[in-house]
Amino acid sequence: MDAAPNCAICNAPAYPECPCESERLQIAVKQAEKRAMDARLDEIRDWVISHARQHILNAFERLTSSRKQAHATYLSSLPNYAIYMQYSGHPPIHPAYIAQLQAQISEAHAELKRGIDADWRASVLRYPEVLDYFYGLVSLRLPDERSPRVLEPPFAVAGYMDKGYGKEHKKKKRRDSSAAPDRMYSAVAERLRGPPSAPTPPIQSSGYRPPMYGY
Template sequence: MRPGTLARLPGPPELTVDPDCAICHLPPNANCGCEANAMVAAVKEAESRVMKPEYRKVREWARHRAQDYVLQYFGLLSERRKQDYRARVAELTDNARRYYGALPHPSDMRAAHEQLRRGINEDWKASVTRYPEVLDYFFSLVKVRYPSDSDPRVRDPPLSAMNGIVRRSGR
């Protein structure tokens, strides 16, 4: 050591103290799992409080749009069926007038009507069975945005105990 300089004495060793479990008070080496279970429960509760209303809104939004789409799709298909039916009835009527000078036979009209009914049922089934595909599409349009980790609201949330500590420490 040079004259006029103070020797640095070693300070106390750095202490590392792990806290006991905040729930059951067992020592840290007991690995009780209470705190992990409490965190899982807290996440579920927060999710229920915050996200359930949002899930409900998204579900209703997607459901309404899917329902509207399926009904429009069915309307398009069924209108084509009705046009085919009207054309068939016109053909039956023209043929009956031309060849017999009368109205079409009731059994021919019933057959045309039954064909329309079967077709409408097929169109409805084709429309309704598209719900999974249509719902997937509308749900896929919903986007959840997260703020970046550098966002001040994430770095220094206004949760009283630490409010402003991050700003003051310059982290």
């Protein structure tokens, strides 16, 4: 007697191996990950972005602060700059000196703008490094393998029987029975409503593959 169960999805023989169970498992894993992780990932992402952005802004502010200070020092060193500022750009000096000073001031402002743009670019280009750093501070850990919650989950304590999923699960199945059933699961449902369970026969040492439920 071949003790290997047929495919739980389409009821095809176990050999050659049917891909249905593997495909449905991948779908179930993705769905479980979405339910378990989406909210937590959103929280982590928001935290990382907030701290990374603040770090980039702080770094940019430090760079521009030094640059602006150097710019102010340079302007103060220009001949006639003090009197030029005292008279709001119309000092009582020769127009040639005023034109020369205005050209120097204009070039200094342009240089400052180029420097600020370079500082901002340098700061923004550090985002990958900064994001990696803050993501690295997030702690994710697996539960202890010896934890009772790992060794004896509720469905294991219930003996992996259908009743382990609770009465509410069965009531919901009855309420939903009027809806069109998923064709891929209809064969499984028929099998589960089949003959009463019998004592388990001896399991052959080769070819055995445990059934996969819970999709």
